[in-house]
Amino acid sequence: MKTRIIHAFAGTMILVSVLLSIYVSQNWLYLTGFVGLNLLQSSITNWCLLDRILAKMGYTDEGASCGA
Secondary structure, X not given: OHHHHHHHHHHHHHHHHHHHHHHOXXXXXXXXXXXXXXXXXXXXXXXXXXXXXXXXXXXXXXXXXXXX
């Protein structure tokens, strides 16, 4: 469940920042870059802040479809 929430959150942040950059200001693309760097960092270090937050809230990866 945690993995699905993390993927959904990252995808939502990217889509929202791209839409905001189109309709509001191109500076919103910095948020897209930040999310991308965070995803890259978590793939290298295997550490994700959102994963820790979700674990403290009681979410687990039981029954995850990604096999993580």
